[in-house]
Amino acid sequence: MNSNLSNYFKGVSWFLLALLSSVLNDIISKKIGLEFSFTQISFLRSLGSTLTLIPFILFSGIKTLKTKKLKIHFLRGILLFFALSTWVYGLTITSVASMTIISFSIPAITLILANLVLNEDVKWYRWVATILGFIGVIIAMYPTKTVFDIRMIVLLLSAFIFSTLDIINKKFVNSESMISMLFYSSFFSTIVALPFTYHSWRSLNYIDLSLIFVLGSSANLILYFLLKSFSLVDSSAVAPYRYIELVLAAIAGFLFFNETVSHYIWLGGVVLIFSTTFIFYTEKNNIKICSKF
Structure with missing residues (x-):
């Protein structure tokens, strides 16, 4: 197996792990979202992510947090807070599967932004796979009346913000340490969330705290898996695979x-x-052909 093909398989695998962690986060967020405000959940998730990273920072050394892009990290923190808050809000008003359907506007946005911002060469077959996926989304959302609720506009905004974060992460993942990328986004998101959380704060019990710990840890895993994926392949290469999350979300919502x-x-x-099967085999064959020249 040549190195390009190996990197592609690894990149896709990391991305699929991110999807699994994302569904786990949605399950926990929906459960506690029925009891706490979405801003408090966003705050606690970011705080949990920040705290669970401290042992790794101490082990690796404070030098791993050295960065020349503090303003970019602050922007990532702001975007992360608003993306999380609107997403958790959505989980409280509709099903996990329906929320996942909303998120499927992300691949199309990612493809466009990747072309405009990162100057990635978006191959024709990636566009085809994304369009096929979007058709699948239309079929899936057809009977879901809540999708056309005016509140869904907020959720589409959340999808756009997450896509923007994907592009920013892809742009800077190779110039920053993994720990700094993880830490600063969570840390600044916590700071931004604090004033929004103050007036809606509710006390937590031990079960809630345990769920928050898992939520924070899983949140770090999502970003870690995404960054590992983006360091190996183009963001547009894995964008169509996001559609697999629909099946995972539907199963999780039912269970x-x-x-x-x-x-x-x-x-x-x-x-x-x-x-996703189409894009997988097309990418595989394209890489094999390129390796012959």
């Missing part, structure tokens, strides 16, 4: 919240899986 999954969602899921 943990007894959320019914219509046959439209499963039909859309089949189209989504087809799109």
Whole structure:
């Protein structure tokens, strides 16, 4: 197996791990979101992420936090807070699967931004895979009336912010240490969230604290997995694989919240899986062809 193909497989694998961690986060966020404000959850998630990184910082040395891009990290923190807050809000008003459907506007946004901001050469087959995935999204969301709720505009904004974060992370992942990328986004997000949380604060019990710890740890894993993926492949190369999250979210919603999954969602899921299979084999064959020259 040549190095390009190996990196592609590894990049996709890291990205899929990020999706699994993301679904876990959605489950926990939805559960505690029924009891606490979305701003408090965003604050606690960011705080938990920051605290769980401290042992790694102490082990690696404070020098790992050295950066010349503090303003960029602060911007990432601001974006992360608003993305998380609107996302958790969405989980409290609709199903996990429906929220995942909303998130599928992210690949198209990522492709456009990758082309405009990163000057990535977005191959034709990546556009095809993304369009196929979007068709699957339309099929899946057809019977879901809540998708057309005016409040969904806020959730689409959340998807745009997350996509913007993906692009920023991709742009700076190779010039910053992994720990600094993880720490500063969580730290600044915590700072930004603090004033929004003050007036809506509710006390937590031990179970809540345990869930927050898992939420914070899982949040770090999501970003870690994404950064590992982006260090190996273009962000546009893995964008279509995000659609697999729909199937994972539908299963999780049914198992943990007894959320019914219509046959439209499963039909859309089949189209989504087809799109990811298409992009996987197309990328694989393209890399093999390029390696011959």
